[in-house]
Amino acid sequence: MIHFRQCPVQRQWVSHRVLVARLVASFIAAPGTLLVVPCAIAQAVYSTPDAAVTALVDALSHSDPGALKHVLGNDFERFIPTQAIGHDDIYDFLGAWSQGHEIVMDPSAGSRHRAHLRVGESGWTLPIPLIEGTHGWRFDPAAAKDEMLTLRIGRNERAAMLTSLAYLDAQNDYRNLTGHYARRLVSTPGHHDGLYWPAAPDEAQSPLGPLVTVMRQDSPISADGYHGYRFRILSRQGNHASGGAANYVQDGVMTKGCALIAWPARYGSTGVMSFIVNQDGQIYQKDLGPHTERTALALGAFDPDPSWRLVRP
Structure with a gap:
């Protein structure tokens, strides 16, 4: 887990x-x-x-x-x-x-x-x-404010990339349990349809721990998300992904792949770059600008066109 x-x-x-x-x-x-x-x-x-x-x-x-x-x-x-x-x-x-x-x-x-x-x-x-x-x-303490912000952003961005890779590990664990990928980060109450569920003593542990609850864009717990980032599962890929455009979901079950987008909870303060990844494990980054959250929420597919740059944590 x-x-x-x-x-x-x-x-x-x-x-x-x-x-x-x-x-x-x-x-x-x-x-x-x-x-x-x-x-x-x-x-x-x-x-x-x-x-x-x-x-x-x-x-x-x-x-x-x-x-x-x-x-x-x-x-x-x-x-x-x-x-x-x-x-x-x-x-x-x-x-x-x-x-x-x-x-x-x-x-x-x-x-x-x-x-x-x-x-x-x-x-x-x-x-x-x-x-x-x-x-x-x-x-010069006044200059330290900017330098500390730069350090924090760099730390958060690297954490977002590592978290994205950990998400893929969790999806693979979930697929081994169920035969398909999870379409949710957090399960609906009483179900195991997400990567996290509060397990009873006699139940299997979920692939992700409870901190995943702060990763969602609608998290009621933390305004700054997880290490300054929000995360959302993507269920499709676009023309620029390996294999071309495809829907990961068939007959209501996500079996063809899994993807994720991560974006800063507060653009310019907790992070600058946004990141996307799919089951192939290749991370791409892009500066989505001051309207990052709106753009990230509107993104419907993993589609690393030339405006996205391949990166490593």
Whole structure:
């Protein structure tokens, strides 16, 4: 049975729990070598990127919210979410720091000096950039908001692709049980006509676990779907699919194939790309634009024309 509890993307993200929101909100602190300190709540400016990073790391190994605001700026929480933070997240970051760290200059910044901190053996990059101004270097939490959004979208899009492949595995399990594919993600009450049903103690477990209930476009549980995406089963394929146009359903039973579309629950916030896949296991992506949900709901068939691009998770 596939539960969608720990897809590889989720495991990787948990191992990188030092995403800035999880670093800065344990209220920890200590200043480094300061050049400009106009007042107690002003953001510190440092002589080098290394001095700025050292101040942040020192801050994350003591407990002092005032000093943390001094390093990142008094209003950093306007840009960086600080909910659901634990001390374990700080320990994860400090452990990665002890494994190795480096300051990496950003070549795309042009004449403006900009850098990032990388830590750990995997080279995880802190999404708060360092920028050089007239008086020295400082962290730029405002820019972190955009970088964190980019990271979240990338994570969600990869999760959507992996979930689409897990859907195919679940459909194959369902076909082994019933001789045909499921036309629903969630079974109607009292039936086994979908990929998930709440099994009684003496019943066979469903191919998908209960988290599938948040995947539907009409989910009453989560406005952001599953990892920021909604999913819908497609029962036909178009001319651009292998084998040409075909209806997967015959005599009310889906036996000829199965397909799926995944689209971001909030375009531009939880994801950008939409994805389609069928029983052949080839994933295609396309940016459906600001009216993504309307377009995705209107899509009637798996039909990867040239506007869709073949991708791998």
